[in-house]
Amino acid sequence: MDRQYISRLNSTYAVASFRLAWLCAAAVCSAPLHCAEAGIAPPALERRAALTGMVRQDCGSCHGMTLKGGLGPALTPAALTDRPAESLVVTILSGRPGTAMPPWRNFLSADEAAWIVDQLQRGVLDEK
């Protein structure tokens, strides 16, 4: 089910460079220098604060403010560790049909979603 869904999304979003950019961003965005090398600018400091607030508060209304889960699943590093960053970025931007997860692309750029995924996978955002 998951695999089908992801493969469908892959065909939908099959612009290779786009995917590569997400992958790189998610993998190495911890260091701004690496982000620059990957061609992705990490969000400006102010925007990072806004994104962090959004994750805790607005994502938090389903996933829990501490991201340990609610009606939606937990977004802790342990819960996300085996999930490819790329598919998580797609989930954030496009939502997951058949579930309560809405698309957030009207509020986030792909780079910002990639930054969020990286932060979540490293457990930066779930600290109070």
Next chain:
Amino acid sequence: MKNELGRVINAIVLCLGCLGCLGPGLPAARAEVGVVVERASGSVQLVDNDTRAALARITGLGDLSHASLVYSKDARHVFVFGRDGGLSKIDLLARKTVKRTLQAGNSIGGAISRDGRLVAVANYEPGGVKIFDAETLEQLAEIPSTYGSEGKRSKVVGIADASGSRFVFSLFDADEIWVADLSEPRAPRVRKFRNIGRQPYDALITQDGRHYIAGLFGEDGLALLDMNNLDGGVRRILGGYGQGEEKLPVYKMPHLRGWAMAGDLAFLPAIGRHEVLVVDRRDWRAVATIPVHGQPVFVMARPDGRQVWVNYAFPLNDTVEVIDVAALKLVKSLKPGKTVLHMEFTAPGDEVWISARDDNKLVVYDTKSFARLAEFPADSPSGIFFAWRARIMGL
């Protein structure tokens, strides 16, 4: 003579002093007292909506994001249900936590039995309901929400108190509604209703205790259980209510517990759409649709049923609108502050208190003139709960 006057003055001062000493302790059991959840700091504020005073702050209550609370029957205590599974009992007179237990890993809300003896908590992790002695917080029973053949446990939502020591709740993952009879608190008897509709996400019980209604996220319509006729089973109502053919993204689940019942009319938040639905309670037929500013979260009736107030989901959550019930249309739009999460009327309904989370404040409005009467600082405020709730079934 002078001495005598002095003695009289001294006596008066002494009396006033005594009143002063007693004063702060007195308001706690009155209907004018309220508790405000400060979601980010794990604290609650005790307020008085008559004198508009902040009376005290009680801290150390854990993760209060999506926290709710219920009052004891005498309104002396509140039971706070934290997201982290914390269950805290606060004495409003003593202004402190008197009992606290971490009863689960992830919790969504709770209820208190009609007789006030039992507190029930609905849990996501591990899924199920736990029953506690309201006096001691001793756990009396656990009802695991096990379903299907693999022994999985569902997240439990929409728990409400019903007549005769019963609690009713919905199983989000199992599409079931369960009614637990706690006549013998240590030996619950559970009646299960299956296939009630996909993904019940919240529910309410009407104030007369007659109807339990669950909202369905996975399909259109609502699940209705007549608590006076359980043999009649769950039936589906309002088939047209829901996301419809073209599903719209929902940025925050509507809350059903605040559903507005005004006379024979019920006002419901649409799911995803920018609408409030008006339904005739006698036959559950939709009678009107009112276009509004955003996706409604709380749709609440003023106690006299003449106004309905609505707040909205992200990103349109800086606005509150007022519907005139007689005219069935919007009559006022207000901007109380950033990220409005909840509204609570005073018992007579002359004022409404509104929490603006990202402005860290509570705003008080006159519901007749819509004048802004007062503001209070509060730390990321969410739910506001006034003590009149102690007398109302399902709150």
